[in-house]
Structures are given as structure tokens and as C-alpha cells.
Amino acid sequence: MVSFARSGAVGEGTQSRSDAEGTCRNMADLDAERIQIEAIGQPGERRFRLLALVNGQTFAIWMEKQQVHALGLALEQMLDRLPDSGPDLGTSSVAEFDRDTRKQFRVGKMELGYDDTDNRLVIVAHDLNQDEDGEAAFACRLTLDQAKELSAESAAVVAAGRPRCTMCGQPMGPGPHACPQQNGHFKHRIVEIEDPDEEE
DSSP states (O other), rough: EEOOOTTEEEEOOOHHHHHHHHHOOOGGGBEEEEEEEOOOOEEOOEEEEEEEEEEEEEEEEEOHHHHHHHHHHHHHHHHSSSSSOOOOOOOOOOOOOOOTTOOOOEEHHHHEETTHHHHHHEEEETTTOOOOTTTTTTEEEEEHHHHHHHHHHHHHHHSHHHHHHHHOOOOOSSSOOOGGGGGSSSSSSSOOOOOTSOOO
């Protein structure tokens, strides 16, 4: 089981597969009908959440940007370690998310595992305001195709933020950028360019 905490760091967790199954209980009932990463707000002020539709219920899991990046990377790394088993036989749902769902929380620790019985990835999320050693606030299973889409979507959402300055690497807002490499000023002297057609 791979775990990544609120800081976004990815590492090997201590929870065994049997522990994960105990937490998730009826695994077949936790198959995600739909799942996606959503960014809300303008670049520089965005909030991120994972929306999952499981058993007809929508869960909204609020995340930090670093956690979104860590989730996408962990999914990609785990998929790279799994053998290619061909296309998934699961069906995708066209049901809409309930974006006003009351099943919302801010995530603290997340864990990623693999259920080899049905060839599914398992996402487990713990509420930031609850004991991490207690029962998870959310769990779902993904097909490999869903996991690939979620990994790519996570990378795209993270990359869609504010552009970064090529000199200092800091995010740039809509207004003028005060680059510390230039002390906020253009370092070259501006020379007036004369019109070649102008008569002397």
C-alpha cells in the first residue's frame, strides 16, 4: 500500500492488503462509477477536489495541489509496475455528480493499493480532522483504464495553473511580474530606436 500525506510526499505505507480490505469492507460495492479531479477558481486561487461517484453517492474530497500531483504520480508509478492485462471490461457511467453533496471532507492521508482479485486499484482517503489510524472516510476501486485517465487528468489540472517565469521559476499573475532575478526591473537599458526613414 502506497501512502501520501497532506504534504504531498509519496512513500511506502505500513498498511497491509488485508488491513486495506478490512477498511474497505465490501470491495465490490466500492467500484467507482465515475471519478475525476476538479479545479475551482482562477489560477493562483484555485481549490482542488476529487469527485467520485460510488454506489450512486457522490463524494467530494478536498485536496492540496501537492496531493493532486502526488496522487497522479502514484497512480502512474503503480500502473507501470502492473502487467498489461488488456482492455477493462467495466462499463463507464454517464451519471452526473452531485456537486452539492454533503459527503465532503478535507483529506489528510491518502493510500493507494491494488486488489489482484479483480485487477483494480484502490484509493483510501482519511479525513484531516479525524484520527489517521481510525477508519477511513472514503474508499473506492478503479479499473486500470479509470486509473490511467485519473493520472493524466491530475497532471493536466496541476499544469493548468499560473505560468512560471523562465528566469526565477515563480508563478506569474495577471499583472506585472516583479522577478527577483531582475530586482523587479528589466536589467537591460532601453535604447530608443530611430526610424530609418526619418530625414536627418
